[in-house]
Amino acid sequence: MTRAVCPGSFDPVTNGHLDIVRRAAAIFDELVVATGTNVSKSRLFDPEERLExxxxxxxxxxxxxxxxxxxxxxxxxxxxxxQAIVKGLRGGNDYEYELPMAQMNAHLTGVETVFLTTHASWGYVSSSLVKEVASLGGDVSALVPPAVHGRLQARLAAG
Incomplete structure (x- = not known):
């Protein structure tokens, strides 16, 4: 059985993330979607909310x-x-960021990283951009799953 991990901050989870998860789930026997802590990113949702x-x-x-x-x-x-880590790539900047981490991960433990390119319709979508646009009143409903959109709107309304 092949098991892979698709890690991310998912703050919030976007339709681009979900596309990568669905495609990775079709490739691997088991996929673990894992949310961790990245100290270089500010968070809108706490870890338990992101897991939910x-x-x-x-x-x-x-x-x-x-x-x-x-x-x-x-x-x-x-x-x-x-056996593997799955990462989605939107473009060259993501590759430049992810490649050294993939190489370090392989160096540390031998775990391989599999890169899946993002579907063209989601290539411009990032959690950071979704949060920014939503905080300024823009409509991001097509960019996140409906349940996530509701939570995002509620969180931003609460200030």
């Missing part, structure tokens, strides 16, 4: 589980016996 949103939007995928982690993703992969 991920569980909700992945509920129809029988071979997908959602988990949180702290520390290095390669340690998490070792702990759950995952």
């Amino acid at each position: 949103m991920l569980r909700e939007v992945c509920a129809d995928l029988p071979n997908v589980t959602v988990m949180g982690f702290t520390g290095l993703i390669v340690d998490f992969c070792r702990d759950i016996d995952a």
Whole structure:
């Protein structure tokens, strides 16, 4: 059985994330969607809220589980016996950012990183951009799952 981990901050989860998750779930026997802590990013949703949103939007995928982690993703992969890390790439900037991490992860534990290119319709979508546009009153309903959109609107309205 091949198990892969699709890590991310998912703050919030977007339709682009969900596209990568669905496609990775079709490739691997088991996919663990894992949300961790990235100190270089500010958060709108706390870890438990992000896990709840991920569980909700992945509920129809029988071979997908959602988990949180702290520390290095390669340690998490070792702990759950995952053979690969799945990362989505929107373009060259993502590749430039992800390649050294993939190489370091392989160096540390031998876990391989599989890159899936984002579908063209989601190539411009990022959690950061979704949050920025939504905070300024823009309509992001087509960019996030409906349940996530509701939470996003409620959080931004609460200030």
